[in-house]
Amino acid sequence: MSLIRFLAPALAVTTIAAATPASAAEVQKFDRAAFTAAKAAGKPVLVDVKAWWCPVCGSQNRTIKAAVTGNPAYDKLVIFEINYDTQKAEWQALGVHKQGTLIGYKGNSEVGRVEFKTDKAVINGLLQTVAK
Numbered sequence: 001m002s003l004i005r006f007l008a009p010a011l012a013v014t015t016i017a018a019a020t021p022a023s024a025a026e027v028q029k030f031d032r033a034a035f036t037a038a039k040a041a042g043k044p045v046l047v048d049v050k051a052w053w054c055p056v057c058g059s060q061n062r063t064i065k066a067a068v069t070g071n072p073a074y075d076k077l078v079i080f081e082i083n084y085d086t087q088k089a090e091w092q093a094l095g096v097h098k099q100g101t102l103i104g105y106k107g108n109s110e111v112g113r114v115e116f117k118t119d120k121a122v123i124n125g126l127l128q129t130v131a132k
Contacts, residue, residue, distance in 0.1 A: 025068040025077040030090055038078045044130040045105040046077060049091045051084040056100040059118040064102075067127050074131055104130035 028034065030047065038045050048064070050057035068074040082091050084099035094103060100116040104126050112126045 024071050024074040025079050027079045027081065030080040030082040030087060032090065035080050038080075039105055039108050042107050044074075044077045046079045046127065046130055047082060047094065047101075047103040047105070048079055049082045049084055049094075049096050049099055049101040049103075051099040054084070054099045056116055056118055057084075060100060060102060060114075060123060063118070063120050063123045064127065067124055074127070077127075077131055102126060106130060106132075 025046075035045070035047070046064070048057075048060070050061065064079070068077060068079075082094075082096075084091060091101070096103075098116060102114040102123065103110060104112040106129075112129050114122055114126050117123070
């Protein structure tokens, strides 16, 4: 057996692991009790109202992922994802009108909202405001 054939599987695993760094933020499906508990604990919270078919939502998600992945500034950030198609009562309770809405909280206070925008500077500004 050649050395290259022997090492190839180990090299492939190393390459994949290096290409996908761990996210610093905790991402979870929106749950009212968990959302309330995170805010009460004073955690920085981002609510992401999204739909799988929405190109704006996809762009926002890529910007968020790029900002928080491997960034220790977002270690305490909790991102709650609301499915626009299946969790209508949840997004309506937050005063959301359409998918592609991001809402930032510090404690129980809303500190910013981005509605249907893909501007990286605007999204990163909201993330920074929440994480400060």
